[in-house]
Amino acid sequence: MTQRTTDITVGLFMLAGLAALLFLALQVSGLSPKSAKSTYTIYADFNDTGGITPRGRVSMAGVTVGTIDSISLNKETFQARVAMSIHGDVDNIPADSAAVIRTSGLLGEQYIDISIGGEMDSLKEGDTFYSTQSAMNIERLISNFASGK
Amino acid sequence: MINRIASFGRSGIDLVISFGQAGRFLAGVLSGVPHPATGFPLLMKQLYSVGVLSLAIIVVSGLFIGMVLGLQGYTILSDFGSEAAIGQMIALTLVRELGPVVTALLFAGRAGSALTAEIGLMKATEQLSSMEMMGVDPLRRVIAPRLWAGFIAMPVLAIIFSMVGIWGGMLVGVEWLGVFEGSYWGNMQASVDFWDDVVNGVIKSVVFGFVCAWIAVYQGYDCVPTSAGISSATTKTVVYSSLAVLGLDFVLTAVMFGNF
Numbered sequence: 001m002t003q004r005t006t007d008i009t010v011g012l013f014m015l016a017g018l019a020a021l022l023f024l025a026l027q028v029s030g031l032s033p034k035s036a037k038s039t040y041t042i043y044a045d046f047n048d049t050g051g052i053t054p055r056g057r058v059s060m061a062g063v064t065v066g067t068i069d070s071i072s073l074n075k076e077t078f079q080a081r082v083a084m085s086i087h088g089d090v091d092n093i094p095a096d097s098a099a100v101i102r103t104s105g106l107l108g109e110q111y112i113d114i115s116i117g118g119e120m121d122s123l124k125e126g127d128t129f130y131s132t133q134s135a136m137n138i139e140r141l142i143s144n145f146a147s148g149k
Numbered sequence: 150m151i152n153r154i155a156s157f158g159r160s161g162i163d164l165v166i167s168f169g170q171a172g173r174f175l176a177g178v179l180s181g182v183p184h185p186a187t188g189f190p191l192l193m194k195q196l197y198s199v200g201v202l203s204l205a206i207i208v209v210s211g212l213f214i215g216m217v218l219g220l221q222g223y224t225i226l227s228d229f230g231s232e233a234a235i236g237q238m239i240a241l242t243l244v245r246e247l248g249p250v251v252t253a254l255l256f257a258g259r260a261g262s263a264l265t266a267e268i269g270l271m272k273a274t275e276q277l278s279s280m281e282m283m284g285v286d287p288l289r290r291v292i293a294p295r296l297w298a299g300f301i302a303m304p305v306l307a308i309i310f311s312m313v314g315i316w317g318g319m320l321v322g323v324e325w326l327g328v329f330e331g332s333y334w335g336n337m338q339a340s341v342d343f344w345d346d347v348v349n350g351v352i353k354s355v356v357f358g359f360v361c362a363w364i365a366v367y368q369g370y371d372c373v374p375t376s377a378g379i380s381s382a383t384t385k386t387v388v389y390s391s392l393a394v395l396g397l398d399f400v401l402t403a404v405m406f407g408n409f
Contacts, residue, residue, distance in 0.1 A: 001197075003190055010196045013204065017305030020312040024347045028240050028315060030338025055342065108231075 038088035040125040041069065044099035045079040050110050050135025052101060057111040058084045065090045068112065084112065095121040101135040110135060171367045174288075178296055178366070181289040191294040199260045199295070200302030204309070206259055207252060211310040214251060215317030218242060222318075223326050232326075236333035237340040239318035244341060244350045245406065248311035250398050253357035256303055257390035261365035264295050265386040268369025269379035277370075292370060296362045303358025304351050311350065349405045356397060361390045 025031045049071055058066040066086035074081045086093070096117030103110050123129075218239045226232045268291065271277050277287045315337075322328045341347065365386045372382035 003193070006193050006197045007190075009201050010193050013196070013201045013302075014305060016204075017308050020305075020308040021347075021351075023312050024244065024308065025343050027334065028244065028337055029341040029343040029347055031343040057339075 039066065039085040040088060040091070041083055041085050042093075042123050042125070042127050042129070044082050044084070044112070044129040044132050045074065045077065046082060046099075046101065046132050046134050047079055048134040048137065049080045049082060050101055050137065052082070052110045052112060052135070056109065058086065058114065059111060060090070060093070060114045060116070065114070082112070092122045094119045095123055095127070096130055097123070098131040098133060099129045100133040103136065167371075170371065171363070174367055174370065175363060177288050178293050181286060181293065188289075188294065191290070192297055195294045195298035196302055199264070199298045200305060203256060203259050203302070203306060206255055207306045207310050208313050210251065210255060211248075211313035212317040214247060215239060215243065215314030215319075216321045218247075218314070219318035219321035219326070223322060223328070232322075232328050233332035234336055235318070235322045235328055236335075236337035239322070240315055240337045240341050241346060243311045243314040243318075244346050246398070246402070248314065249307045249350055249353040249357055250394060252307040252310045252354060253303065253361055253394040254391055256299075256306060256358070257361050257365070257387050257394070260299065260302075261361050261386045261390050262383045264299070264362070264365040265369040265372070265383045266379060268292070268295070268366060269372040269374070269382050272370065272372060273374040273376070273379060275374075292366050296366050299362025299365065300355075300358050303361065304354040307354035307357075308351065353398065353401050353405075356401065357394050360393050360397065364390045364393065 052068060052071065054068055054070055056068040057064050058068060066084050069083040069085050071080055071082050073079075082099075093114060094117040096119040098115045098117065100113045100115055101110055102113045219235060222235045222238045223232055226234055226238070268277075271287075271291065277291065280287045280290060319330075319333060323330045323333050368382045368386045368389070372378045
């Protein structure tokens with residue numbers, strides 16, 4: 001085999017690797033040039049975050065409008081502070097909206113759903129949700145039911 | 150009794166010495182920067198024999214492992230009515246773990262053993278010493294291109310392995326078992342992160358490629374120059390590479406994905 005054929009085959013091999021990486025980036029991990037668009041961060045304080053995790057979904061009427069950035073404990077109120085980044089084009093969430101933790105299906109993952117308020121002002125970068133609803137805890141639900149409360 | 154303790158200690162000291170020699174050997178190989186005009190064709194030739202010729206076994210294994218993952222995943226997930234999650238299961242398993250690890254194990258068996266045997270035979274037939282006699286540094290001329298070729302080829306092979314595996318999983322899950330294609334890709338894209346999952350998998354395969362190639366060329370260069378010596382060096386290459394890959398995989402997984 002001549003040097004030239006070797007060079008060409010190796011070149012094709014490296015190109016195949018590059019194409020596979022591109023496939024993993026675009027098709028498998030859904031990385032698209034569009035996903036680098038602007039976002040803004042808003043916060044919500046929950047009594048119980050249940051099973052939500054960073055990178056989880058934030059949705060509105062079932063449509064994904066952002067992702068959960070981080071979850072930390074507020075040491076003064078002992079509540080969990082969740083930061084979420086919302087897509088820049090969804091810039092009119094009413095200021096009295098509520099952040100609700102819901103579960104998709106019976107055993108599915110938990111996500112944050114924004115239930116819409118009616119105020120004219122909208123949430124801006126760095127704002128905090130006025131009202132939140134924590135994760136539904138089946139154990140607590142059952143124990144409440146059993147004790148008749 | 151004393152003799153036993155002494156021999157135990159000696160084998161420990163030998164182990165430390167061989168680690169030191171392997172390190173010095175690596176430094177010797179990496180320090181000599183080859184001239185681009187002569188070094189590049191040598192590297193190309195090795196990339197061909199180490200990378201391109203390993204492609205067939207990588208593609209076939211990747212396809213079948215992806216198909217088996219699809220089949221097993223479907224059986225278990227359909228019990229819970231969540232067979233739509235099969236895409237994310239296959240993709241995460243392949244990209245994070247099976248892609249880099251299985252590729253490295255196959256690479257050690259297919260290419261690493263060949264490297265050891267080739268270099269060992271060169272040593273046994275005194276080609277390496279005759280090169281030295283002619284004033285050619287065998288570390289630069291023979292060892293360095295092989296080490297670099299393994300280092301470069303391994304991540305490429307692992308990426309191709311993952312891609313073919315995901316495609317094979319789709320073949321079984323979507324075409325055969327009837328999972329909706331939109332949810333196969335959609336769930337996958339929602340759960341696989343490019344930097345956290347894909348890039349960490351590539352980093353893993355870079356580490357494995359380096360370790361496998363290093364072990365292979367060192368075992369060849371260090372072997373006893375007899376036919377029995379070459380055969381035991383080849384065995385050692387495969388055994389040590391596999392153990393190193395599996396051990397390092399645990400460490401890398403704990404560092405990369407262990408924070409939850």
